[in-house]
Amino acid sequence: MLQKFQNHLLQNFQFLSGKKVLLATSGGKDSMVMVHLLQHLEYEIGIAHCNFQLRGMESFEDQRFVKEYAVDHHIPVFITQFDTKAFAEDYKISTQVAARELRYNWFYELLETEKYDYILTAHHADDNLETFLINLSRGTGLEGLIGIPEQNEKVVRPLLAFSQEEMEEYAILHGIQWREDSSNASDKYLRNKIRHHVVPLLKEVNPNFLLSFHKTQGYLQQAQDMVDDAAIIVYQQVAQPDGDTIYFDLKKLKKLPNYKSYLYQWLNEFGFKAWDDIYDLVDSQSGKFVFSSEYRLLKDRDSLLLSPLYLEDRNQEYSIVENQKEVNIPLNLTFCKVMDISIGSNKTIFVDADKLHYPLVLRHWNEGDHFQPFGMDGKSKKISKLFKDEKLSLIEKENTWLLCSNTTIVWVIGLRQDERFKIENKTKNILKIQLE
Template sequence: MFSKFQNHIISRFPFLEDKKLFLAVSGGLDSMVLLHLLQQLPFEIAVLHCNFQLRGLESFGDQSFIQNYCDQNNIPVYTTQFDTEAFAKDYKLSTQVAARELRYSWFYELLENEKFDYILTAHHADDNLETFIINLTRGTGLDGLTGIPEQNDKIIRPLLPFSRDEILKYAEENKIEWREDSSNASNKYLRNKIRHDLVPMLKEINPNFLSAFQKTQSYLQESQEMVEDASIMIYQQVAKEVGEDIHFDLNQLQKLPNYKSYLYQWLNEFGFLAWNDIYDLVDGQSGKQVFSAEFRLLKNRNALILSPISEEDEKDEYHINKEDQDVNFPLKLRLCNVDHITLDSNKAIFVDAEKIQFPLVLRKWNEGDIFHPFGMNGKSKKVSKLFKDEKLSLIEKEKTWILCSDNQIVWVVGIRQDERFKIENTTNNILKIELQ
């Protein structure tokens, strides 16, 4: 396997020569084999390990195992710990999605801070098959059927051509130690159900199923390339780039029998999610808009105009007047008077309306911001310290908004209310402010 791996690196990733590489290592079979293989090649490597604290002492055992291995082999290692379940609950994510968000946010932060070039992960052919089946069961287009990409930005997956059986055989031949993740034996997660029940059945039907699947996926990738080529040709007929903006001619667009597919192909990379709203823009009124995190799509007469949200568009602050019940930009907020409070989510706060001075100001946080966290009996705290305690990534910090009344922080939105505006026994008018 080593010779095959070495040839694969040379042929597919020649640009890795003289680069500094991070390896994402869980301690399991796949990542320990990848680490062993790369130790034999002339690369400058360091190990990254995330402790998601999902399996009690077992999680800390994995961390110790990797730390000891790296110490014994003189490999630099970076470790971190996440309260994954709390993060998943706060942001209403599945545990697996939360772990992925935390992991990759930390990976990219280290890439920048430590001046490394790429991150290598140990995804292999069986992972690719399982991902294909998961996407197929949920409904997907070609993008979801072409599999895990061997390179995605700074993430590289050099084990994709190798099966789990090949990896296991290599580990046994080279007496490589690894840690078994007890959660992999459970069918709690969809991926495990597919791995334990469905894939063995498919391989029983056809012992060469994995090889046949890889051929099929290769054909699908070729089809996807044809779609992309066609998309580029039609784009040149329909779109006109004007500075940073892109203008789509609706008269030309609507002549296409499947223009929605082209719009998806062109706009997907800009982070849009509300596809039905985008398709409705084609026949919608002039002036209607759809937003992604960094771009807006505007219907302007016979054109759709795609433009980045500039600093002028994303102002330093937004005012909320007393009569405003619904705020739609830059966040969706609802303000209403209520008779009682329900403390079941950090997505809403209840304040004494008589303590609030309008207009309220919604702004991004500043480095020196100080507030009085609810529940701390009036003690003050820096917002930056709150972010550190909450283990927010750089990206999450940049997306956090502050709601203020007369220059006093009312709410670090979605995270913590300020004590000074809380409901008391003497409160006569309760204002609920909810993040939608």
């Protein structure tokens, strides 16, 4: 297996050559085989061991075993302990998810602090098959059937091409000692049930099942690559990014066969889960929306608008004192006194400075707000009616700010100035306000 493993690294993981690699080592057979292999191939290695404190003294015996091995073989070793159950309870997640979060966060810290290049884990072909069957049993998309990736950023899994039987044969041949995890014998966890009862039957039906499975996953990966390419091409036709917001043209989207599949490909990475609700948005009325933990998908006329959730208090106000030259939050505004005016625009206004009462206030608009649009002498207009006339999306409305003097609106910023602050023949002091 050593020669086969060396050839596998040269063919598929040549980027590891000459790098410092950190080996995630539990003390079990698989991880100890990985350590042994890389030792004998003379890689510059370190060992990282997590004690999750889930199996009482057994967890601490694993920790002692790994530490002693590292010391005896003069390998740098890093050990940490987690109160995994408390972490899981605090964040309302399963113990398995908590352990995964804790260990990978720590691994990435070690990469940075100890100057290692990659983390290597000992996942093998049987682990990959088990993950496939778990995902299949729960219901999954194509990406869930591809299984465990050989590389995920700085995490590398060089043993995925090797079976559990090969690992065990190598360990016995070379007299490698390891620790048995007593929890692996229990059928409490779904993975163990599949490992103990389903996988043996599949191998009994077809002794070369792992090889056949590996080929099938290769075909699935090719299909996923093709799907990804198609999703990118169609995205460029349907989606229009604008700042932090992405606009999906529903007229173009609905002309696509299987448009739901494209929506899934585009939105899956943003953490959405309620797919039926998302698909219903396509034909729903404007104003309907679906949330993920960090994003919102909003139906607005003939578009779906994807935007991040801002933890902003809509009642937040910002004061501007007299003679202040600029504002950087929440918008970039500049203020300067001028002798005359040029042609104004939506982003630049000229006001009679003597009509202003300080401090000026920047705030969001509220229902019922009204102002007197520039050029409409004596006529009032609701801000909501202005938005309707300008055909603003809901997100554009939410992002609109008002510049106010006392309670009077001076400027619906970026849209329209108020008539009452305009420059007149008797104006002595002109203030230019510009949205950068």
